Amino acid sequence: xxxxxxxxxxxxxxxxxxxxxxxxxxxxxxxxxxxxxxxxxxxxxxxxxxxxxxxxxxxxxxxxxxxxxxxxxxxxxxxxxxxxxxxxxxxxxxxxxxxxxxxxxxxxxxxxxxxxxxxxxxxxxxxxxxxxxxxxxxxxxxxxxxxxxxxxxxxxxxxxxxxxxxxxxxxxxxxxxxxxxxxxxxxxxxxxxxxxxxxxxxxxxxxxxxxxxxxxxxx
Amino acid sequence: xxxxxxxxxxxxxxxxxxxxxxxxxxxxxxxxxxxxxxxxxxxxxxxxxxxxxxxxxxxxxxxxxxxxxxxxxxxxxxxxxxxxxxxxxx
Numbered sequence: 553x554x555x556x557x558x559x560x561x562x563x564x565x566x567x568x569x570x571x572x573x574x575x576x577x578x579x580x581x582x583x584x585x586x587x588x589x590x591x592x593x594x595x596x597x598x599x600x601x602x603x604x605x606x607x608x609x610x611x612x613x614x615x616x617x618x619x620x621x622x623x624x625x626x627x628x629x630x631x632x633x634x635x636x637x638x639x640x641x642x643x644x645x646x647x648x649x650x651x652x653x654x655x656x657x658x659x660x661x662x663x664x665x666x667x668x669x670x671x672x673x674x675x676x677x678x679x680x681x682x683x684x685x686x687x688x689x690x691x692x693x694x695x696x697x698x699x700x701x702x703x704x705x706x707x708x709x710x711x712x713x714x715x716x717x718x719x720x721x722x723x724x725x726x727x728x729x730x731x732x733x734x735x736x737x738x739x740x741x742x743x744x745x746x747x748x749x750x751x752x753x754x755x756x757x758x759x760x761x762x763x764x765x766x767x768x769x770x771x
Numbered sequence: 772x773x774x775x776x777x778x779x780x781x782x783x784x785x786x787x788x789x790x791x792x793x794x795x796x797x798x799x800x801x802x803x804x805x806x807x808x809x810x811x812x813x814x815x816x817x818x819x820x821x822x823x824x825x826x827x828x829x830x831x832x833x834x835x836x837x838x839x840x841x842x843x844x845x846x847x848x849x850x851x852x853x854x855x856x857x858x859x860x861x
Binding site (some may be wrong): 583586587588589590592595596611631632633636637639640642643644646647674677679698716718719720724726736737738740741742744747750751759764765766 | 778779780781782783784785787788789790792794796798799800803806807808810813832833834835836839841843844845846847848849850
């Protein structure tokens with residue numbers, strides 16, 4: 553397949569007839585190839601699914617991505633290679649779908665009806681000391697108490713809900729936004745502000761990351 | 772398919788998430804705007820953080836964008852393989 557320059561891509565895709573059709577098919581097949589490669593890779597949730605299923609997904613995602621690329625041609629600024637820009641769009645399509653599928657049937661049992669983490673839940677995030685030394689146990693309990701207190705008292709309700717959801721393994725901002733009926737950018741800011749407040753609070757309490765990591769071990 | 776088991780991140784990971792935040796940060800939309808340029812520079816052997824330090828900073832603290840960036844890099848690797856797809860049967 554001959555390589556097109558950015559200008560050639562844009563010219564062909566905005567032309568008519570066979571020239572345009574050829575460019576569209578080249579683009580579509582490149583995207584499908586890249587998406588398939590990604591879905592097959594270790595980074596993807598789909599890496600162990602049957603090949604036929606993954607091929608179908610790659611085709612479907614490539615089709616969606618192609619439409620988005622064509623709809624947004626005018627936003628391409630030419631600062632990157634056209635195919636890289638188009639692949640970025642394909643990445644978003646694939647990951648959005650994978651994230652939706654990840655959480656489709658899952659109810660977040662760790663959260664209450666109001667979206668708060670169940671009280672005392674942070675206990676679940678640590679493995680118990682194999683041979684507890686009383687002083688160390690007491691220090692660990694104290695840190696957990698400070699954390700619980702921080703979550704209860706330092707954050708707004710929205711911040712607490714968002715950051716609590718974020719503490720669930722594999723959870724991400726896009727999924728939280730979807731569940732709260734918000735958008736990803738807004739939730740990212742809420743989580744960001746929560747983290748800033750928590751970090752400041754913990755530092756004021758004299759807790760550093762190194763201290764906490766040391767206390768809760770490498771189990 | 773079976774429900775994935777819900778569990779909390781380990782406390783160490785939660786703490787890393789909290790402590791890795793930096794006060795100054797761009798948002799995900801702005802980061803996304805530059806990911807293709809960032810990826811190209813990286814693959815060309817240049818240091819993208821020189822011209823896009825804010826993207827690097829955001830990727831360090833945003834798991835969502837980092838996952839997308841790593842997926843983009845993976846997809847771009849497909850170029851290095853001769854036959855990413857099995858041949859079509861006519």
